[in-house]
Amino acid sequence: MSVKLTEEMLKALPDARGHFGTFGGRFVSETLMDSLMTLEKEYLRLKDDPDFQAAFDKDLADYVGRPSPLYFAERLTRETGGAQIWLKREDLNHTGAHKVNNTIGQALLASFLGKKRIIAETGAGQHGVATATVCARLGLECHVFMGSEDIKRQSLNVYRMKLLGATVHSVESGTKTLKDAMNDAMRDWVANVDDTFYIIGTVAGPHPYPLLVRDFQSVIGRELRQQSMDAVGRLPDALVACVGGGSNAIGMFYPFLADEDVQLYGVEAGGFGIETGQHAAPLCAGRPGVLHGNRTYLMEDENGQIAGTHSVSAGLDYPGVGPEHAWLKDIGRANYVSVTDDEALDGFRRLTRVEGIMPALESAHAVAYGLKLASTMDKDQMLVINVSGRGDKDIHTIAQLDGIEI
Amino acid sequence: MSRIEGVLKTLKDQGRKALIPYITAGDPNPDETVGLMHALVSAGADIIELGVPFSDPMADGPVIQLACERALKHGTSLRRVVAMVKEFRATDPDTPVVLMGYLNPMEAMGYETFATLAADAGIDGILTVDLPPEEADDVAPLFSARDIDPIFLLAPTTTDDRIRAISEHSSGYVYYVSIKGVTGSATIDVDEVARKVAHVHELTALPVGVGFGIRDAKTAAAVGRVSDGVIVGSVLVDTIARHQTDPAALRKALTDLLHPMRVALDDLVH
Numbered sequence: 001m002s003v004k005l006t007e008e009m010l011k012a013l014p015d016a017r018g019h020f021g022t023f024g025g026r027f028v029s030e031t032l033m034d035s036l037m038t039l040e041k042e043y044l045r046l047k048d049d050p051d052f053q054a055a056f057d058k059d060l061a062d063y064v065g066r067p068s069p070l071y072f073a074e075r076l077t078r079e080t081g082g083a084q085i086w087l088k089r090e091d092l093n094h095t096g097a098h099k100v101n102n103t104i105g106q107a108l109l110a111s112f113l114g115k116k117r118i119i120a121e122t123g124a125g126q127h128g129v130a131t132a133t134v135c136a137r138l139g140l141e142c143h144v145f146m147g148s149e150d151i152k153r154q155s156l157n158v159y160r161m162k163l164l165g166a167t168v169h170s171v172e173s174g175t176k177t178l179k180d181a182m183n184d185a186m187r188d189w190v191a192n193v194d195d196t197f198y199i200i201g202t203v204a205g206p207h208p209y210p211l212l213v214r215d216f217q218s219v220i221g222r223e224l225r226q227q228s229m230d231a232v233g234r235l236p237d238a239l240v241a242c243v244g245g246g247s248n249a250i251g252m253f254y255p256f257l258a259d260e261d262v263q264l265y266g267v268e269a270g271g272f273g274i275e276t277g278q279h280a281a282p283l284c285a286g287r288p289g290v291l292h293g294n295r296t297y298l299m300e301d302e303n304g305q306i307a308g309t310h311s312v313s314a315g316l317d318y319p320g321v322g323p324e325h326a327w328l329k330d331i332g333r334a335n336y337v338s339v340t341d342d343e344a345l346d347g348f349r350r351l352t353r354v355e356g357i358m359p360a361l362e363s364a365h366a367v368a369y370g371l372k373l374a375s376t377m378d379k380d381q382m383l384v385i386n387v388s389g390r391g392d393k394d395i396h397t398i399a400q401l402d403g404i405e406i
Numbered sequence: 407m408s409r410i411e412g413v414l415k416t417l418k419d420q421g422r423k424a425l426i427p428y429i430t431a432g433d434p435n436p437d438e439t440v441g442l443m444h445a446l447v448s449a450g451a452d453i454i455e456l457g458v459p460f461s462d463p464m465a466d467g468p469v470i471q472l473a474c475e476r477a478l479k480h481g482t483s484l485r486r487v488v489a490m491v492k493e494f495r496a497t498d499p500d501t502p503v504v505l506m507g508y509l510n511p512m513e514a515m516g517y518e519t520f521a522t523l524a525a526d527a528g529i530d531g532i533l534t535v536d537l538p539p540e541e542a543d544d545v546a547p548l549f550s551a552r553d554i555d556p557i558f559l560l561a562p563t564t565t566d567d568r569i570r571a572i573s574e575h576s577s578g579y580v581y582y583v584s585i586k587g588v589t590g591s592a593t594i595d596v597d598e599v600a601r602k603v604a605h606v607h608e609l610t611a612l613p614v615g616v617g618f619g620i621r622d623a624k625t626a627a628a629v630g631r632v633s634d635g636v637i638v639g640s641v642l643v644d645t646i647a648r649h650q651t652d653p654a655a656l657r658k659a660l661t662d663l664l665h666p667m668r669v670a671l672d673d674l675v676h
């Protein structure tokens with residue numbers, strides 16, 4: 001099923017209770033309801049407040065360094081032999097990923113709400129670093145929850161957070177990865193709800209988080225529209241982004257949802273292969289359920305227990321996905337696909353060797369699929385890959401896979 | 407009148423307060439649960455809250471998280487929990503049982519199937535931690551239609567409008583969460599709880615049970631004085647954790663913990 005989306009339809013989503021069709025919503029314990037309703041009310045007010053928007057835009061320009069370039073990967077295009085491959089360079093943002101677009105927005109919200117204590121969950125550590133960064137700048141107390149498995153995989157980012165003055169809490173429960181970090185952040189929030197603002201790192205969580213994170217990240221797609229018009233005089237034919245929780249993807253897709261000629265591809269982590277069950281691809285291989293405050297596609301067993309996930313990239317190692325993606329999948333507006341760990345690693349090496357751009361392992365999933373897709377398209381078509389982050393944080397992982405000790 | 411309403415009305419007529427212990431089903435292993443439920447009744451329980459283990463218990467502290475992990479390691483599914491209640495019900499037709507858990511296992515089973523199985527097993531109430539009334543329109547009516555009481559939480563942060571609205575969606579009793587925090591965390595401020603529960607009583611006619619932070623006979627009595635019932639969880643679960651391998655010692659330890667609470671609550675009747 002595919003539905004033609006109009007601006008009007010898009011404006012009506014999410015509905016007043018945070019639903020995208022049957023997805024989204026607000027499934028949390030009662031203690032948090034009042035805070036979430038206050039946050040929603042304040043955000044809806046500030047969203048159209050010129051002072052708030054001006055402060056946000058100024059920070060994106062002067063502190064993050066936006067707009068991020070749209071780069072034509074000429075050699076990669078020639079070698080791949082298909083559509084023109086362009087890269088949206090979120091890796092060039094301050095702190096090295098798209099995550100900072102959102103933390104700037106939410107930290108501004110926290111300031112407007114007078115909250116001085118910030119908590120965040122992190123997987124790869126990029127969101128943790130981006131949160132610790134804005135907290136350092138605004139003088140806010142920062143606590144980051146991170147699974148002990150991820151702390152091992154991403155030691156560089158752990159140290160960066162500490163340098164920035166954040167306290168990193170090692171999470172030992174469950175699978176010791178991103179989902180458990182989110183559980184512990186929620187638990188901290190319940191206990192400190194009066195003075196604490198929870199900066200969620202992706203378009204998941206209870207309403208209004210999927211809405212406000214999408215709005216903050218949509219700067220990616222808005223810039224891309226303009227840059228594409230300026231560079232080639234038309235919109236791209238296809239957009240490709242990796243999907244963990246889905247924030248870089250929705251940020252890229254959202255401004256194009258009503259442009260039905262623009263094909264959208266979200267790339268999930270196929271891990272060791274979908275058929276092995278060892279992956280992190282709920283949209284490709286999961287089913288609807290409720291976790292972390294919203295209804296969405298999940299990886300779970302037949303009894304509704306959340307399943308363990310696997311991905312070489314910590315930032316995609318999550319059993320859920322933002323509810324707006326679940327909706328876009330069901331209405332057929334976006335395509336969700338997966339690539340394996342090995343394919344992503346190949347993507348990493350290709351982009352590094354052919355263009356001199358080292359992508360994050362998360363982004364490498366989008367690169368790998370983008371290259372496959374481009375080769376099936378015509379030479380006069382245009383494909384844009386969102387390079388959501390840079391790969392410095394992953395050098396250890398790659399070296400280890402190569403059997404090299406650094 | 408539901409079994410829960412019946413029990414709470416009888417207690418009220420006697421001027422007594424309900425003692426409501428919580429344990430996680432399947433902890434320390436599924437074969438023990440029904441026996442533990444009977445032991446809780448012998449020690450003075452009026453209603454039993456039986457936790458359905460979940461992989462991601464976001465509202466619970468470490469004690470109940472670990473209980474969930476123990477139960478899941480032994481394959482305690484929702485289906486199996488329902489079967490435990492059915493077995494319990496075969497020899498105890500009187501003590502109400504409330505299932506307490508998270509939404510996803512119920513959603514995975516299918517709400518209609520779950521409600522039907524629960525009613526057949528003699529389950530009396532269902533409390534879903536991550537299901538506020540706003541999202542319960544497709545779920546709670548399935549329970550009510552089968553005479554199962556949907557029980558919702560109230561928190562220190564709940565506004566008056568919400569207290570009224572939540573009470574309208576609830577039957578049996580409402581569960582007042584005494585602290586801002588997860589299960590098993592802070593100690594409660596009894597004066598603050600007294601003030602808040604008195605206020606809740608002004609806004610709803612339903613009985614009010616108070617949980618989180620009740621650890622011993624003293625806190626049970628203090629909270630019992632201002633509410634209609636006390637819910638005791640983490641201390642019991644912690645006791646289970648400490649006696650996992652010795653069922654006889656475990657039952658004795660649970661009884662030694664719960665019975666003094668019963669006595670202290672009944673001492674309030676004068």
Ligand SMILES: Cc1ncc(COP(=O)(O)O)c(C=O)c1O
Nearest residue numbers: 126244245246247248315388389
């Ligand atoms: C560089 C990068 N890309 C993508 C992701 C995945 O998140 P999302 O799907 O929300 O964009 C992460 C998460 O840590 C990341 O660090």
